Amino acid sequence: MTQERAQRHRARMARRKARVDAGIAAAQQDKGLLLVLTGSGKGKSSSAFGMLARALGHGLRASVVQFIKGRSDTGEEAFFRRQPGVDWQVCGEGFTWETQDRERDIAAARTGWAVAARALADPAVNLVVLDELTYLFSYGYLDLSRALADIAARPPMQHVIITGRAAPQALIDAADTVSDIGDLKHAFRAGVRAQPGIDW
Ligand code: ATP
Ligand code: MG
Numbered sequence: 001m002t003q004e005r006a007q008r009h010r011a012r013m014a015r016r017k018a019r020v021d022a023g024i025a026a027a028q029q030d031k032g033l034l035l036v037l038t039g040s041g042k043g044k045s046s047s048a049f050g051m052l053a054r055a056l057g058h059g060l061r062a063s064v065v066q067f068i069k070g071r072s073d074t075g076e077e078a079f080f081r082r083q084p085g086v087d088w089q090v091c092g093e094g095f096t097w098e099t100q101d102r103e104r105d106i107a108a109a110r111t112g113w114a115v116a117a118r119a120l121a122d123p124a125v126n127l128v129v130l131d132e133l134t135y136l137f138s139y140g141y142l143d144l145s146r147a148l149a150d151i152a153a154r155p156p157m158q159h160v161i162i163t164g165r166a167a168p169q170a171l172i173d174a175a176d177t178v179s180d181i182g183d184l185k186h187a188f189r190a191g192v193r194a195q196p197g198i199d200w
Helices: 002-026 044-057 075-081 102-120 134-138 144-152 169-174
Strands: 034-038 062-066 086-090 127-131 159-163 177-180
Touching (some): 034 169, 044 062, 075 086, 102 127
Parallel strands (some): 034 159, 062 127
């Protein structure tokens, strides 16, 4: 009985391996990817910074632009600013419900996109992280078609990661990889404040 079960398991795993190997063999292209990390759950920016760490580990050069930034004392900023190969720019002026100044937010968005566009035009930059970019579209601070045009015109091997809730459909359509991170539970709702190392 146990022998029969072990044999069935082996056969099933062999079939699975054949499927996985065929899938790997079929994916032979290299290209610069556009990734979108959206949704209302926790893990969008930290996923982007995880890929940033991977990229630097491979000796790639990266440019990070943070839009609509909440705080200037995050662990990721302190850490990545110390690393060679990263250009880290903060262009947001704080969350819009804190600044309550639409004109200033729009000006910051314009400046931010100019910085992003420079990175997107630079073939020496292998990875561009546009953190919290989606809010600029939600509030109408940045023209989506203009952003998509700059992204489409980037060097062919350059990767771009965009984070933020409520990614517009046209951005999802343009992307190669999209994750919609769901909010099943968050400690904040149980009264726990943001913890260094986990939340910032
Ligand atoms: P992280 O940077 O932790 O990956 P995120 O980029 O997915 O989070 P943001 O919307 O940018 O999420 O918010 C960043 C901060 O808000 C973090 O401190 C995060 O823990 C917190 N946060 C994220 N999602 C939620 C949520 N659903 N409820 C409460 N707080 C959240
Ligand atoms: Mg974020």
